[in-house]
Amino acid sequence: MRILAASDRFAGGVAKAAATLAQMALVALGVHLAADTMDDRVLTLLLGCQSWADAHLTGSHVALAEKLGVAWDTLVWWPSVPVAPISAGLALVLELVADALLVGSFLLTPRGTELTWSRYRRALSVGAIVTPFALAGVLVAGAWSLAMAAEDVLPHSVVAPWAAGLLGLASLVRMGAPAWSRAVAAMEPPRRWTDGLGPTLVILPVGILAWAHGAPVWGWLP
């Protein structure tokens, strides 16, 4: 029994050391689920822009090229723009920036900082509202993404979805909740209410997409 207890303590120690890394991984999983949807949206947007340019600019630019005596395709460049890799690239950049911002929101906070309502109320600003919302969505999406990954590798059975769901829920409780608490407890009283507006432009869409497409809670509502 003593050996078992010692091994458990050892495993717990390793887990504790790796906890921050695992929290970062959970955020990465959630952000990617949102970014994948973002990729679809950005691709649709770029295709729309290309269509618009075709409808409104191609004719006039071809005529302008004729007047200038240059090859028409020096002015009409949009038809050959490869939109799919661009949208995936933009989604990737957004994902990496969101990863950094959301991980940074709890990574730089010392553990054990007390989370209280009065402390949070003093810290209210745009960033203080959006960051907890987005981070919560991303962590839920990350937990669900983990459950999906687990279900994909588990042998098909009635138990598999439950086991995978339990794993996701456990990751949310054991890793997501502490990360979220640390991020909120880290909020400092702002100089202006607009503090955190810049990062908000990145993490708000990620948070919304994470809640909308990565959180199965909507499926449980009537």
Add this chain to the structure above:
Amino acid sequence: MKGWADLLLCTAVLCAAWVRTPVGAIARNGVAWVRDTPTEDVLASFRTAVPERLERSIATAAAAPELATPDPLLDRGGWTPALRTAVGAHLGTDAVATLIALDAHDPGAALELHAIGAEARGRAIRRARSAGVSDAERLSSHARYLSADEARRAEEEVTQVLSLATALDLAWPVDPEARVSSAFGYRTHPTLGTRKLHEGVDIAVPIGTSVHAAGAGRVARAREDRVNGKHVIIDHGHRVRSAYCHGDALHVAKGGRVGRGEHVMDSGNTGRSSGPHLHFGLRIGGRPVDPGPFREIAARAVVTAAPAGQSSTPHSGAETRAPTPAAPPRGATQGAANVPPAVPIAVPTGAPETPAPSAVSTPDTPRIEVSPVAGAPAAPDPAG
């Protein structure tokens, strides 16, 4: 055992992120760089870049003696001759019967089941429903809940086969006997003197000739501009669009639905054109493809389906292909079963040097290059 449980949890999260996220891909590339092994594409974590295998499938379908024989039972379930031929060309002849056995009433579902299996599809649909996604049965609705690899496989088979089937079902917009005065493909531009891609075919027809919709669809564009003249673009669904340019009069409006064979335009000589002709373009998944092989297929379908002594109509297979009374045994795939090896056709393979001159293009619409009918004076040089 709490320590072990926490360690298991940490390991599971780290493994999932390692395998499933771009951050994991970057980390894997770092390891590969250190170990001097091949790196991978980080963007492959996203689902948008699905490789197209259509060129070979179009060639295979074009080389087939005819479309699969119509079967009322299968047709009602959506397994049209065009779809069965497309499956045979894209996935191999053996796949046709297998797919019909998987789902005789929903070809899209059968294709996805064939690509990734029932378990993965069921999981994705369940997950999509959990997330509150409406119409979760559709691949586009639940694809993001598949793993990246499964999603790519499903998109590649389902989307590309349905695209090919839609294109195979198109008819020729005018009399198939009308002469093609300028074919699809790279050619030396008559005035620029450089190699350019002609992204459609020019068909020599007199002004006023009725131009018919190659297939049913929605009118994505019906207007006039100085390049294409009066032109119509029809979206047939499944990423297939056809374009008809240099018309004399338009008979449809943007946003309207048209039936297959419907009179959409009178041909003419408007826009940057110096001789009466119809420019007919076809795009699949935003890429221009040669309509030529599809004319061959449509013409063969007319020959096999039309009653003896009846000649083909200008818009070919529209009326003559579908109603064939003789129903072969269920699951018959004669057309696809005799698919010979692929033959090369005029689909451009190299990267285009530049877009075509006097082009109208959108990601999904055909880019239209104007060329005069044979013997007519050259079109004005857009480069001056």
